[in-house]
Amino acid sequence: QLSQRLATVGAFVQPGARVADIGSDHAYLPANLALNHQISYGVAGEVVRGPFENAQREIQKLGLEDQLVARLADGLAAIQPEDQIDTVTIAGMGGPLIRHILEQRPAQLAGVQRLVLEPNVGEATVRDWLAANQFEITAERILAEDGHTYEVICADRVTHPVTYTPAEQLFGPFLLAEKSPVFIAKWQRELQRVQHAVAQMQQAKVAPTEHLAAATAKIKLIEGVLT
Ligand code: SAM
Incomplete structure (x- = not known):
């Protein structure tokens, strides 16, 4: 059973997607998506050995080796060309770290159409990067769970320019329009x-x-x- 936070990230992964979950820890998100036949392939990337081994164990335990692979790698270096990744998920880190991961290896994003990001803090810097790199926010969610508030940002690659006002960048264009409790x-x-x-x-x-x-x-x- 996924947390509401990770389930919300997963809900934005399109059926049949090829996903790289960067900073996957136990690989709970891609494992859940594979078990539910929502994705056709997944990479669980981890830069730290302990969490990488957690991911490997989880994949083995669930018998998902045909669909999921864990890789010990820094950020987007976990993606290999033959993976044909079209969706990247990054959850449970600060916005500045998510941004750093995205801008560190831009070539790795070449085939990626969708980013689903859940920055724990510093969402504005993530939105700033998205606009500057022609990813348009197509949906957002805000939720409270276990005493924390989380924002989930779904963005798709576009060919037209993307700009956000300072308010949209800080609050999120969809969250701002919705103004939920x-x-x-x-x-x-x-x-x-x-x-x-x-x-x-x-x-x-x-x-x-x-x-x-x-x-x-x-x-x-x-x-x-x-x-
Ligand atoms: N994504 C999971 C979630 O949302 O529940 C795990 C979040 S956990 C708080 C953050 C994970 O990101 C840690 O396991 C950490 O090792 C990993 N991480 C941090 N920087 C990373 C990087 N540059 N590349 C890959 N993984 C990274």
Whole structure:
């Protein structure tokens, strides 16, 4: 049984897809997709030996060796040309790390049509990379599970330019249009956190910094969305 978070990522993987799940740990996501006959082939990539061995064990235990392979590799280096990967999933890492993985080996993405990403924090930097690399966000979900809030971003390769406003980049174009209760709660918390940080900076009478300016701009954006 997958967590709601990983099930949401999996729901955006199209039937018959050839998937690379980067940072797969136990390979729970690709294993579940293979068991449900949702994918035709999957690679579980891991850069750390322990999680890589977890993935290998899970694949063996479930008898999925014909459809799934675990590879010990850094980021997209887990993908080989003969895999014909069309979908990449990356879940459970910070946005900056997801972005780093995507931009480190652009050639590995040549045949990839869809990215399904679940950054735990720093979603804006992921959306910024997507737009700059002509991946258009086609769906988003926000969900709360075990006291955490997660965002899942599904993006497809397009040939036209993609741009997002600062608000769309921060909140997500679909999440912003939807403004679900989970979304409102997340940004109310974030507003309080940033307001507190700004108050502390002002109390400490630090000279106006880039950091303060960014925080103030963020407060404006959040207030604009919550009112
Ligand atoms: N994707 C699973 C999930 O969402 O439940 C596991 C998430 S786990 C918190 C993050 C995993 O990413 C770790 O197992 C870590 O070893 C792996 N990881 C971190 N950087 C990586 C990289 N550059 N390439 C491949 N895997 C990486």
